[in-house]
Amino acid sequence: xxxxEKLSTFYGNIQALRDVTLRARRGNxxxxxxxxxxxKTTLLRTVSGLNRARxxxxxxxxxxxxxxxxxxxVRGGISMVPQxxxxxxEMTVAENLELGAYTRRRGERAEVASDLDMVLELFxxxxxxKRQSAGTLSGGEQQMLAVGRALMSRPRxxxxxxxxxxxxxxVIQSIFKTLHSLHEQGLTILLVEQDAKIALETADYGYxxxxxxxxxxxPADELLENEEVxxxxxx
Amino acid sequence: MARREVSRKTLLTVTxxxxxxxxxxxxxxxxxxxxxxxxxxxxVGSIYALVAMGFSVIYSSTRVINFAQGEFSMLGGMLMxxxxxxxxxxxxxxxxxxxxxxxxxxxxxxxxxxxPLRNQSVISVIIVTIGLAIFIRATAKLIWGSEPVKVxxxxxxxxxRFLGASxxxxxxxxxxxxxxxxxxxxxxxxxxxxxxxxxAAAANPDAASLxxxxxxxxxxxxxxMAAALGAAAGIVIAPINFxxxxxxxxxxxxxxxxxxxxxxGSASGAVVGGLLLGVLETIVAGVxxxxxxxxxxxxxxxxxxxxxxxxxxxxSEGVKV
Numbered sequence: 001x002x003x004x005e006k007l008s009t010f011y012g013n014i015q016a017l018r019d020v021t022l023r024a025r026r027g028n029x030x031x032x033x034x035x036x037x038x039x040k041t042t043l044l045r046t047v048s049g050l051n052r053a054r055x056x057x058x059x060x061x062x063x064x065x066x067x068x069x070x071x072x073x074v075r076g077g078i079s080m081v082p083q084x085x086x087x088x089x090e091m092t093v094a095e096n097l098e099l100g101a102y103t104r105r106r107g108e109r110a111e112v113a114s115d116l117d118m119v120l121e122l123f124x125x126x127x128x129x130k131r132q133s134a135g136t137l138s139g140g141e142q143q144m145l146a147v148g149r150a151l152m153s154r155p156r157x158x159x160x161x162x163x164x165x166x167x168x169x170x171v172i173q174s175i176f177k178t179l180h181s182l183h184e185q186g187l188t189i190l191l192v193e194q195d196a197k198i199a200l201e202t203a204d205y206g207y208x209x210x211x212x213x214x215x216x217x218x219p220a221d222e223l224l225e226n227e228e229v230x231x232x233x234x235x
Numbered sequence: 236m237a238r239r240e241v242s243r244k245t246l247l248t249v250t251x252x253x254x255x256x257x258x259x260x261x262x263x264x265x266x267x268x269x270x271x272x273x274x275x276x277x278x279v280g281s282i283y284a285l286v287a288m289g290f291s292v293i294y295s296s297t298r299v300i301n302f303a304q305g306e307f308s309m310l311g312g313m314l315m316x317x318x319x320x321x322x323x324x325x326x327x328x329x330x331x332x333x334x335x336x337x338x339x340x341x342x343x344x345x346x347x348x349x350x351p352l353r354n355q356s357v358i359s360v361i362i363v364t365i366g367l368a369i370f371i372r373a374t375a376k377l378i379w380g381s382e383p384v385k386v387x388x389x390x391x392x393x394x395x396r397f398l399g400a401s402x403x404x405x406x407x408x409x410x411x412x413x414x415x416x417x418x419x420x421x422x423x424x425x426x427x428x429x430x431x432x433x434x435a436a437a438a439n440p441d442a443a444s445l446x447x448x449x450x451x452x453x454x455x456x457x458x459x460m461a462a463a464l465g466a467a468a469g470i471v472i473a474p475i476n477f478x479x480x481x482x483x484x485x486x487x488x489x490x491x492x493x494x495x496x497x498x499x500g501s502a503s504g505a506v507v508g509g510l511l512l513g514v515l516e517t518i519v520a521g522v523x524x525x526x527x528x529x530x531x532x533x534x535x536x537x538x539x540x541x542x543x544x545x546x547x548x549x550x551s552e553g554v555k556v
Binding site: 048049050069070071074075079080082086087088089090091095098099100102103149150153 | 428431432434435438439441442443444445446447448449451
């Protein structure tokens with residue numbers, strides 16, 4: 001579904017991605033693990049159009065989207081939950097979700113309403129706090145809002161950047177349970193995670209990134225057993 | 236550098252007390268003359284408020300200070316002169332046509348000169364707006380010459396007497412229009428999806444991009460609105476001040492000061508800043524030799540930037556991680 005070919009991205013003169021090649025298969029959960037600064041976030045930001053690639057290609061559903069602006073990419077069906085959640089703190093929960101559906105056409109009102117019901121069913125706590133401003137939510141609730149907001153554009157590929165960051169283990173479990181059920185409903189997921197254990201346990205296929213490069217890849221259960229992965233990332 | 240945080244509430248209280256004290260003192264010492272100053276100050280302050288709203292709309296959507304903002308007002312006044320005074324179209328039509336032309340100019344300039352710079356730094360765009368201001372001014376001089384022209388008041392010049400002060404009817408048009416513009420701007424940003432999207436883009440550009448909110452569309456809409464606001468201000472003030480090709484420069488600087496004073500990016504801040512600046516300026520012009528009048532704006536500008544750069548109603552920007 002998504003192919004990344006020899007992608008290189010720079011911040012000024014600093015190279016953050018070096019010829020990264022990977023793919024996310026339709027219906028799979030693909031995860032990218034690795035230490036801080038390995039280039040995981042840069043990779044997602046380049047795919048979603050927030051950062052420009054200097055070399056290489058991003059192919060989505062057989063279309064080259066490498067130099068498309070972010071709004072075109074969202075319209076194309078890729079939605080991203082950014083690192084640190086980044087909800088619109090001064091707006092209400094309802095407004096955040098409404099903005100998630102920003103790209104939907106006027107004729108889709110009914111579908112948007114039913115998607116909203118679906119999101120509120122997925123995260124009942126958001127339904128209780130609809131009129132509350134997003135900044136007043138707890139970290140876990142904000143993460144749920146960020147995921148819900150991303151789902152409102154009805155993506156075919158959902159990318160998540162460190163959804164576990166700064167959350168209590170219980171909350172992390174519940175977020176990953178939700179991802180699992182979204183996956184079972186057929187959503188393709190590309191998951192960037194520092195918590196290698198939970199990421200590999202959830203995913204079908206995994207990539208290990210180190211200093212801007214893909215160092216290792218394989219089926220998630222094999223990576224879980226891999227000597228090097230165990231030593232460095234699973235501790 | 237650590238700076239002691241003054242709470243918003245304290246600041247607003249102090250400001251309100253200060254305004255009340257200045258107004259009270261003026262009224263007590265000068266009586267009806269003082270009232271006259273305050274009314275004139277509110278009139279010119281409303282115009283500053285409209286111009287300041289233009290600055291704020293563009294700033295909050297794109298982080299650009301548009302130094303051509305005053306020129307939109309100048310164009311509005313000059314076009315009104317041509318369409319209303321010379322071509323003789325009826326008032327409402329002349330008003331709408333003038334605003335429409337300036338709005339189209341604003342949108343066109345954004346597409347022609349700002350849009351191509353979308354990947355450049357904000358500072359280069361700001362420099363381009365200075366170039367735009369010079370360009371618009373020079374073009375206006377070619378078209379209309381350098382002589383000030385007079386636009387007739389909308390509903391005559393017979394002043395209304397109120398507690399010894401005389402108020403020209405045009406003032407009421409100025410107040411009404413400012414109120415209307417403020418309500419429209421507020422409703423746009425509070426109720427429409429496009430407006431909410433632009434607010435989201437101002438608060439968090441990256442997250443807004445991920446929602447599919449296009450920064451290019453935000454920029455176009457902001458420039459269009461700013462041009463319309465500026466034009467309306469220029470048209471409605473034209474009967475009180477003269478319209479001429481250079482009128483936009485000072486108006487732009489005053490509007491900028493008002494926006495900074497109230498808090499860049501906030502529509503209510505623009506109104507508070509504008510009215511406050513207008514009244515202070517008029518009182519200073521009454522008490523001191525009138526040459527000091529313009530100094531008021533710049534003293535305020537410098538003080539606000541030194542003491543509280545986020546302005547009276549602005550919020551200090553959050554720390555980015």
